[in-house]
Amino acid sequence: MIASSKNDSSEEGEDTATERQPFFVDKNEPKNDSVDYPAIEAAVRVILESVGEDPDRDGLLETPARVARMYAEMFAGLKSDPGRHLAKVFEEDYDEIVLVRDISFCSMCEHHLLPFTGKAHIAYLPSGKVVGLSKLARVVEEVARRPQVQERLTHTVANLIEERLSARGVAVVVESTHSCMTMRGIRKPGSLCLTSAMRGTFKTDPKSRAEVLGLINRSAS
Numbered sequence: 001m002i003a004s005s006k007n008d009s010s011e012e013g014e015d016t017a018t019e020r021q022p023f024f025v026d027k028n029e030p031k032n033d034s035v036d037y038p039a040i041e042a043a044v045r046v047i048l049e050s051v052g053e054d055p056d057r058d059g060l061l062e063t064p065a066r067v068a069r070m071y072a073e074m075f076a077g078l079k080s081d082p083g084r085h086l087a088k089v090f091e092e093d094y095d096e097i098v099l100v101r102d103i104s105f106c107s108m109c110e111h112h113l114l115p116f117t118g119k120a121h122i123a124y125l126p127s128g129k130v131v132g133l134s135k136l137a138r139v140v141e142e143v144a145r146r147p148q149v150q151e152r153l154t155h156t157v158a159n160l161i162e163e164r165l166s167a168r169g170v171a172v173v174v175e176s177t178h179s180c181m182t183m184r185g186i187r188k189p190g191s192l193c194l195t196s197a198m199r200g201t202f203k204t205d206p207k208s209r210a211e212v213l214g215l216i217n218r219s220a221s
């Protein structure tokens with residue numbers, strides 16, 4: 001089974017300012033209890049002042065609060081257990097590859113606190129139980145919402161699927177563009193970083209590994 005995710009978030013995209021609640025509460029984002037919003041606001045004021053800006057000018061008045069909400073959203077996966085999405089499984093007599101490709105994500109580089117964005121491809125070999133396809137995307141979405149490096153994102157997702165599904169094999173391939181390499185520093189727009197984590201049969205059997213990589217790399221029909 002191969003599924004391709006378009007990550008259509010249009011349902012969530014409607015922005016009705018009138019429905020927006022005060023302070024930290026964004027229409028689509030619950031308050032993140034592990035985030036100290038006032039402390040982030042104070043820190044953002046200091047940063048603005050430190051670069052020579054006036055945080056009290058009209059255009060910047062709401063910026064500290066916006067940035068606090070943004071970090072709360074971007075780091076919402078820091079204290080949670082993304083593996084909970086894999087708790088509900090279905091008994092199914094299917095032992096071939098299940099692959100969900102093209103799961104888009106946006107994470108934060110822990111070195112520069114700049115986004116890295118791209119796609120994750122997840123395949124596993126079930127051992128009598130399968131999980132809802134969307135749950136694989138939910139795991140990626142939640143693990144992505146942490147400050148990290150791409151390598152950690154990749155193997156964290158692979159480990160969760162191997163452990164929680166007792167999968168016989170897991171392959172996770174992540175491709176992404178790092179803003180810290182495109183908009184600053186070495187400034188190489190278009191550079192792509194690829195990482196993979198293979199577990200079980202995909203690690204030990206070259207034929208299985210070649211098969212799953214072939215499916216991941218197959219151009220969309």
Ligand SMILES: Nc1nc2c(ncn2[C@@H]2O[C@H](COP(=O)(O)OP(=O)(O)OP(=O)(O)O)[C@@H](O)[C@H]2O)c(=O)[nH]1
Nearest residue numbers: 109110111112148149150151178180181184185186
């Ligand atoms: N391995 C790995 N490196 C990353 C990732 N995201 C960013 N980096 C790198 O982290 C490194 C940090 O290097 P430093 O020398 O400490 O920081 P820097 O002076 O800002 O480095 P430059 O980006 O080269 O200017 C850079 O080479 C980044 O490209 C990631 O997900 N994985």
Ligand SMILES: [Zn+2]
Nearest residue numbers: 109111112180
């Ligand atoms: Zn970086």
